[in-house]
Amino acid sequence: MSHPERDTRQSIVDTAERFFRDIGYQKTTVADIAKSLRMSPANVYRFFDSKKSINEAVLARFKGELEEVLSAIEAEPRSAGSRLRDMLLAVHRINQARFTDQHRMQEMVCAAMEESWDAILGHIERLDSILRGVVVQGIANGEFRDIDPVAATRCIRTAMIRFHHPLLMAQCEKMPGPSAEQMIAFIMCGLERPPAE
Structure with missing residues (x-):
């Protein structure tokens, strides 16, 4: 059974972790994560209220x-x-x-x-x-x-x-x-x- 909201949250976390490993968490921006997922930053903020929560x-x-x-x-x-x-x-x-x-x-x-x-x-x-x-x-x-x-x-x-x-x-x-x-x-x-x- 598919859970689109949970799946999207998981994709955001997966992508953030990849960026953290590659360039470091301080250099990673919400815009980087959004661009990688072909989303807008505003859409990422629908799932996480801040970069800190990611x-x-x-x-x-x-x-x-x-x-x-x-x-x-x-x-x-x-x-x-x-x-x-x-x-x-x-x-x-x-x-x-x-x-x-x-x-x-x-x-x-x-x-x-x-x-x-x-x-x-x-x-x-x-x-x-x-x-x-x-x-x-x-x-x-x-x-x-x-x-x-x-x-x-x-x-x-x-x-x-x-x-x-x-x-x-x-x-x-x-x-x-x-x-x-x-x-x-x-x-x-x-x-x-x-x-x-």
């Missing part, structure tokens, strides 16, 4: 793909600790693969973080929710210490920022510091309940 739609899709990977790991029937390790490593590996060769998309994500776009704030909330779900399960089954899961989740995200934030990943690449695996092991030591003596 940017946020591209970013939401970009981040949504990552959230799907994490949700799939969260649902696996295994220990909370092993799932949390894999989730943190997955975020690092996916972002590393995306941003190593896609500097213009890195530029868009960094700007989104600086401008606190709704899409990035929503992504952080969803990321925290997924991580928190695993932390809560680990506390409930005795794998993790009895800690505040909200504070623990925020600490985990903050500890991993060097390995997840596109700008910091690039800036810290040659600086001395732990590997992502070492940082994850350190985080797990802080969470795990020590064995009974």
